[in-house]
Amino acid sequence: MTEKMLVVFLDANVFFAAVSSSVGGSHFIIEIAKQKKLKIVTVAYALAEAERNIRKKLGKGALTKHYENLLVIEPIIQPLPVISDNLEKRLEEVIDKKDIPIIVGSILSCANILITLDKKHILGNRKLLKLQMPFSIMTPGDFLKSFLKA
Numbered sequence: 001m002t003e004k005m006l007v008v009f010l011d012a013n014v015f016f017a018a019v020s021s022s023v024g025g026s027h028f029i030i031e032i033a034k035q036k037k038l039k040i041v042t043v044a045y046a047l048a049e050a051e052r053n054i055r056k057k058l059g060k061g062a063l064t065k066h067y068e069n070l071l072v073i074e075p076i077i078q079p080l081p082v083i084s085d086n087l088e089k090r091l092e093e094v095i096d097k098k099d100i101p102i103i104v105g106s107i108l109s110c111a112n113i114l115i116t117l118d119k120k121h122i123l124g125n126r127k128l129l130k131l132q133m134p135f136s137i138m139t140p141g142d143f144l145k146s147f148l149k150a
Helices: 012-020 025-034 044-057 060-073 085-092 097-108 119-123 126-130 140-149
Strands: 007-010 039-042 113-115 136-138
Touching: 007 012, 007 097, 012 025, 012 044, 012 060, 025 060, 025 140, 039 044, 044 060, 044 097, 085 097, 097 113, 097 119, 113 140, 136 140
Parallel strands: 007 039, 007 113, 113 136
Antiparallel strands: none
């Protein structure tokens, strides 16, 4: 019997951190994904944000490393539907507008876990954490602690 692979949704900041430091949790998550032990999912919005921030803050070398990581881990890019203005306004009551694609993508992808470093808008968002989301929300470090225990 084959074990079902864990599906993890990565926020843009995890892709950024993975090329920013070779000793951080984000880097190790990418390394585990390269070994095909995780299924990585994200949205185009997050990849564009990661690319923009890597190019601006870390330069061409880091951007090349990011592209190399993507080629090896082959993330699934979850398509996002057009969200009605009414639904968007309701979501904005719970989460910052820029993070709506991350939460919607996590739900639609059926991810087991959303991994993010966004302490202000996601990890520390009490309104969001009170909702019964169909996935766990973790930092890279917390994810690695639980993944390595299993």
